[in-house]
Amino acid sequence: xxxxxxxxxxxxxxxxxxxxxxxxxxxxxxxxxxxxxxxxxxxxxxxxxxxxxxxxxxxxxxxxxxxxxxxxxxxxxxxxxxxxxxxxxxxxxxxxxxxxxxxxxxxxxxxxxxxxxxxxxxxxxxxxxxxxxxxxxxxxxxxxxxxxxxxxxxxxxxxxxxxxxxxxxxxxxxxxxxxxxxxxxxxxxxxxxxxxxxxxxxxxxxxxxxxxxxxxxxxxxxxxxxxxxxxxxxxxxxxxxxxxxxxxx
Numbered sequence: 072x073x074x075x076x077x078x079x080x081x082x083x084x085x086x087x088x089x090x091x092x093x094x095x096x097x098x099x100x101x102x103x104x105x106x107x108x109x110x111x112x113x114x115x116x117x118x119x120x121x122x123x124x125x126x127x128x129x130x131x132x133x134x135x136x137x138x139x140x141x142x143x144x145x146x147x148x149x150x151x152x153x154x155x156x157x158x159x160x161x162x163x164x165x166x167x168x169x170x171x172x173x174x175x176x177x178x179x180x181x182x183x184x185x186x187x188x189x190x191x192x193x194x195x196x197x198x199x200x201x202x203x204x205x206x207x208x209x210x211x212x213x214x215x216x217x218x219x220x221x222x223x224x225x226x227x228x229x230x231x232x233x234x235x236x237x238x239x240x241x242x243x244x245x246x247x248x249x250x251x252x253x254x255x256x257x258x259x260x261x262x263x264x265x266x267x268x269x270x271x272x273x274x275x276x277x278x279x280x281x282x283x284x285x286x287x288x289x290x291x292x293x294x295x296x297x298x299x300x301x302x303x304x305x306x307x308x309x310x311x312x313x314x315x316x317x318x319x320x
Contacts, residue, residue, distance in 0.1 A: 176226040177302040178263040181270065183215050185282075186257035186292030187245055197289075205289050207256055207282075209242035214278025215260055216240065222272030224262035226303045230254045233306035257292060266297045 188205035190196055196205050216234065219227060227234040229249055241248040247258055262269060273279055273295065286293045 175302060175305050176263055177300065178225070179266060179297075179299050180224070180261065180263040180301055181219070181266050182296040182298050182301070183219075183260045183262075183273070184257045184292065184294045184296075185211055185215065185260075188289045188291045200289065204285060205291070206245035207242075207258060207291065209240055210278055211282045212240050212242070212247065212258055212260070214276050214282065215273065218273040218276035218279055219260065219262040219264070219269050221276070222264065222269030224264040224269060226264075227260065227262040228303045229260050230258065231304070233304060235306055261298070261301060261303060263301065263303060270295065270297075 185207045187207055188196065196202055212229070216227065216229070229238075229240070230247065230252075232238075232249055232252070238250060243253075245256055247254040247256075282291070283293065285291050
C-alpha cells in the first residue's frame, strides 16, 4: 500500500508540474503573439496583407495596360510617313533582311547530326580510353558548318538557331554554347541548298575526315539526311554591331 500511495503521490506531483508548465508556455506564446502584433488583431493584419496584395496586382495590371497603349502609339507613329528619306532607309533595310538571315527560308537541303560515343549500361565510357576522344568537340561542329557553307548553303541552323556571319560555335566539355544558349548532344545542323553539292563538300572537308576516324574507332554518331522540304526560322535575337557606316544618301 505504501508503495502504491507513493506512486500516486508522485503522479499527482508530475501532473501539477505539467499543468504549471503548460500554463507558462501558453503565456509565453500569447505574449509573443501580442508583441508581434503590437497589440492589434493578427487576423486583421492578414486581411490587410491580402488587401495590399490585391491593390498591388491592380496597379501592375493598370501599368501593363498603360504600357500597351503607349506601345500602340509608338507603333502608329513609326508606321506614319515621316519623310521620303526615312521611307527610303526602311526599304533598304527590308531588302537586307534576307541576307542578314532575319527572315524564314524554305526549301530542300541536308540535316547533319553529330553525337558522342555510346556509354555502357551504367553510363560510363570504355575503360582505358581518353574521354576527350569520345565526345563531339567545337572543331567537329565547325568543320560541318564550314563544309555546308562551302557547298553552297543558302541558310543554316544549329539546334534550330539561325546561324549568322557573327555566330560563334563554342563547346564546354560536351556542351555546345551558341548565342547565349547551351545544348547537349546530339548536335543537329540543318542547311538549305543543293544537297549533292553540300554532301560533296562535307566529304572533302579535312576536319570532317578527322572526325570520321573517331566515328569508326569509337562509334561516335554522324548522320547525314536529305530533306526534300524544310523551313528555317529567321534569326530572332539581338544584333550587335561594333561599327556601322551610313550607306543611304
